[in-house]
Amino acid sequence: MLRRVVPIGPYHPLQEEPEFFKLIVEGEKVVDLEINIGYNHRGHEFISPTLTWDQVPFLVERICGICSDSHPYAYVLAVEDCAHITPPPRAQYIRTIIGELERIHSHYLWVGLAGHFIGYNTVWMWVWRYREPLLDLFELIMGNRNHYAINKIGGARRDIKPEDYPKIEKYLDLLEEKNAMFTNAVLDDPVIRARLEGVGVLSREDAIAYAVTGPTARGSGYACDVRKDDPYDAYDKVDWDMVVFPEGDVLAKAKVRLIECDESIKIIRQCLKNMPDGPIETRVDDIPPGEGIGRHEAPRGEVFHYVRSDGSNMPVRHKVRAPSFMNIASNVVAVKGYSIADAALVLAAVDPCYCCTERTFVYEDGKKKYSGQDLLKLSWAKTERIRRRYRK
Amino acid sequence: MMKKEYSKAILEEISKKFPDVVVKIHSARRIYIRTPREKVFELAKFMFEEKGFRLSIATGIDTRDGIEIIYHFSFDEAGTYYNIKTLIPKDDLKIKSLTSFLPAANWIEREIHELLGVDFVGHPNLVPLLTAETWPADLHPLCRDYANEHKDIKIKKKP
Numbered sequence: 001m002l003r004r005v006v007p008i009g010p011y012h013p014l015q016e017e018p019e020f021f022k023l024i025v026e027g028e029k030v031v032d033l034e035i036n037i038g039y040n041h042r043g044h045e046f047i048s049p050t051l052t053w054d055q056v057p058f059l060v061e062r063i064c065g066i067c068s069d070s071h072p073y074a075y076v077l078a079v080e081d082c083a084h085i086t087p088p089p090r091a092q093y094i095r096t097i098i099g100e101l102e103r104i105h106s107h108y109l110w111v112g113l114a115g116h117f118i119g120y121n122t123v124w125m126w127v128w129r130y131r132e133p134l135l136d137l138f139e140l141i142m143g144n145r146n147h148y149a150i151n152k153i154g155g156a157r158r159d160i161k162p163e164d165y166p167k168i169e170k171y172l173d174l175l176e177e178k179n180a181m182f183t184n185a186v187l188d189d190p191v192i193r194a195r196l197e198g199v200g201v202l203s204r205e206d207a208i209a210y211a212v213t214g215p216t217a218r219g220s221g222y223a224c225d226v227r228k229d230d231p232y233d234a235y236d237k238v239d240w241d242m243v244v245f246p247e248g249d250v251l252a253k254a255k256v257r258l259i260e261c262d263e264s265i266k267i268i269r270q271c272l273k274n275m276p277d278g279p280i281e282t283r284v285d286d287i288p289p290g291e292g293i294g295r296h297e298a299p300r301g302e303v304f305h306y307v308r309s310d311g312s313n314m315p316v317r318h319k320v321r322a323p324s325f326m327n328i329a330s331n332v333v334a335v336k337g338y339s340i341a342d343a344a345l346v347l348a349a350v351d352p353c354y355c356c357t358e359r360t361f362v363y364e365d366g367k368k369k370y371s372g373q374d375l376l377k378l379s380w381a382k383t384e385r386i387r388r389r390y391r392k
Numbered sequence: 393m394m395k396k397e398y399s400k401a402i403l404e405e406i407s408k409k410f411p412d413v414v415v416k417i418h419s420a421r422r423i424y425i426r427t428p429r430e431k432v433f434e435l436a437k438f439m440f441e442e443k444g445f446r447l448s449i450a451t452g453i454d455t456r457d458g459i460e461i462i463y464h465f466s467f468d469e470a471g472t473y474y475n476i477k478t479l480i481p482k483d484d485l486k487i488k489s490l491t492s493f494l495p496a497a498n499w500i501e502r503e504i505h506e507l508l509g510v511d512f513v514g515h516p517n518l519v520p521l522l523t524a525e526t527w528p529a530d531l532h533p534l535c536r537d538y539a540n541e542h543k544d545i546k547i548k549k550k551p
Contacts, residue, residue: 037499038522045507046533081422211447211496223468224446230421230471293422293464293473295448304448304464321449329499 001026006340008347008375019328021347028339033332048318053079053153053287060305060320061147066109069102070298071320072151074305077232079153082292082309085284089276091155092233097168097271098141098150099296100264104175105134106299107215107257111182114254117345118195119380123186130178133171140164155281165272172265179265183258194386196251200346202334203248210330213323214301215260219253221246226297238270250345286311298323341382344375402443402467402474410435421472424462429478432463433488436476439465440494445474447496452504454536458482459508463490480510489515507534 006023020039024032044063048056057072064071073095080087087095108131115123135145142148142158150156160168186192202212207220217224223244227235240263245252289311296303301323308317335346403415406425413435414426427435439445445465453460463476480487489512490497501512502521509532512518520527532538 038520041522043533081419084419208446209495211494224466226471229466229468291418291424293475295466295473302448302466306449306451306462306464308453317451317453319449319451325449325499326496329496 003031006343008344021331023335023340023343025340028341030335030338030340030343033335035328035331037328044320045318049315052313053315056315056318057151057153058149061149063320063322065146067102067106067298067300068147069098069150070296070303071305071322072149073099074294074296074298074303075307075318076151076153077294077296078292078305078307079287079294079309080292081294082290082307083153083284083287085154085282087155087233088279088282089234090159090278091280093271093275094156094158094160094280095151096234096238097160097268098148100267100271101134101137103264103299104261105131105138107261108134110257111186111254114250114345114348115186117348117376117379118192119383120192123182123192126178127182130175133174137168137171140167152281153287154284155279157281159280160275165275168268168272172268176262176265179258179261183255183262186254186258190390191383191387193251194390195345195383196249196254198249198251199338199342200250200334201248202330204246206330206333207248210326210333212301212327212330214298214327215253215256216301216327216330218242218244219256220248224302226295226302230295232296234271235267237274238267240266286313300324301327339382340375341378344379406435406438409438421470422475423472424475424477426477429480429487432461432476432478433490436463436465436490437493439474439476443467444469447490447494448473450497450500450504452508452510452534454508454534455479459485459510461487461504461510485509486511486513488513491515506532508532509535 004025006025008021008023020036022034022036023030024034044059047059051059057075060071060075061068079085108127112124112127112131115121115127138148139145141160141164142150150158202216202220204221207217207222212220212222213224221244223242225242226232227240228242243256243259243263245255287309289309291306291308294305294307303323304319304321306317306319307315310316331347335343338346403423407413407415410427410431412428412431416424416426418424425435436447440447445467448464448466450464451462453462458479458481460477460479462478465474465476466472467474478487485508487510489501491501491512492514498515498517499521501515502518504510505512505515505518506520506523506527509530520529523533
């Protein structure tokens with residue numbers, strides 16, 4: 001059969017790694033995939049050694065707009081590992097709470113967009129309605145709805161005031177109820193199940209070979225979670241469970257994300273209850289020569305930072321590894337054998353941004369065949385077909 | 393609940409199998425293993441296939457003695473990082489690629505190739521990953537001399 005190329009991309013503005021997917025199709029079926037990245041490379045590893053230790057968190061915060069807590073978090077842990085500093089307990093609890101709140105908002109973003117993409121705008125509107133108060137909560141605690149700047153070498157930059165605890169608790173109460181509703185609504189709906197079940201399967205062997213992390217790995221039955229494996233800050237002082245599903249399809253990844261929100265709520269509640277008093281930062285005079293590794297379980301997977309110090313006020317080398325760097329590469333095996341209408345969903349299952357699908361065009365003989373909107377319509381048409389089948 | 397101790401048995405096995413490695417224990421969960429560059433492939437293969445380690449990333453650093461490459465392997469059962477360190481002399485920038493048994497190494501080797509100029513022997517597709525299409529192939533942005541010599545380089549526009 002004739003092979004054609006369906007380009008998806010080249011980049012979308014929200015993720016740190018803009019990407020370009022070249023789907024090679026036979027008819028409707030995807031037979032191969034090529035991935036290009038680096039369209040918007042900003043050279044953080046080059047800039048970082050020109051800034052002082054305390055300036056770098058503000059730089060790496062801007063790597064990702066969605067999970068802007070995770071990169072400074074991992075960087076701060078790396079420097080603390082290098083200098084053998086332990087932050088005071090209150091700072092550890094504050095950082096844990098912010099990390100978990102961020103996980104909820106990032107997972108909700110994904111669920112909402114996934115709902116929008118398969119033609120369920122109700123899911124999108126519901127989920128984003130309850131994501132909104134969370135952003136207000138961020139503003140209350142840190143003064144910003146995004147780019148929180150809470151992490152600092154040796155502690156936290158802002159305290160959570162005791163009078164704010166009830167507001168956080170009130171939001172958690174609301175969320176607990178709503179999260180149960182979403183989980184049931186999404187997982188009981190036959191049409192959503194039909195769209196997500198058995199689509200984009202990434203087997204456990206492939207997950208290990210491509211070294212994926214986060215919900216992508218846990219949805220494939222590969223149990224790795226930094227918070228359990230290598231607990232940092234307050235994670236070994238709270239009680240929670242790792243969520244693992246063995247199926248490896250998009251539904252399993254959605255389940256991991258939805259149920260993980262419940263675990264996050266559990267962690268935040270315990271942190272608020274056991275929050276110790278005391279200072280929120282230790283004094284750090286200088287960073288000794290050496291090297292350090294920091295890892296934080298971001299919403300998308302493990303964020304890895306490596307720093308090397310020569311005793312001056314700047315890092316000599318600062319390596320950043322975002323989870324998407326590993327997760328996106330695994331699409332090469334996950335997308336093969338599925339139809340174009342599913343491809344965009346599978347490519348998004350590792351939690352990149354959906355804007356990429358809005359920028360899609362299909363060219364045939366120099367003429368535009370499908371635009372991003374057409375691809376969306378293809379996907380909606382498939383949902384409609386499935387819905388009609390279930391109605392009978 | 394948690395295994396706080398790094399596995400001494402693995403380290404002993406490594407030093408028995410590969411006698412010329414130098415092990416440095418930074419902390420209980422961060423271990424650095426220095427090895428000659430000829431042994432990196434076997435050591436990484438041993439760690440990945442027999443011990444079930446996961447490759448996190450590799451870091452390339454331009455140091456005074458040569459390009460240093462650190463392969464960060466995570467051992468998820470114990471939560472320990474095993475870092476294989478190796479030094480490549482600047483007059484012979486070559487090392488064996490790990491992609492033959494570890495597809496996860498594909499992108500990072502491409503990245504180190506373009507940013508530091510290291511050749512990975514046996515890599516299936518060693519084309520630039522991050523820099524622009526028109527970027528000169530012999531210009532490596534993370535090398536020390538780049539920052540001094542090519543401060544105001546202009547990239548040619550695509551014709």
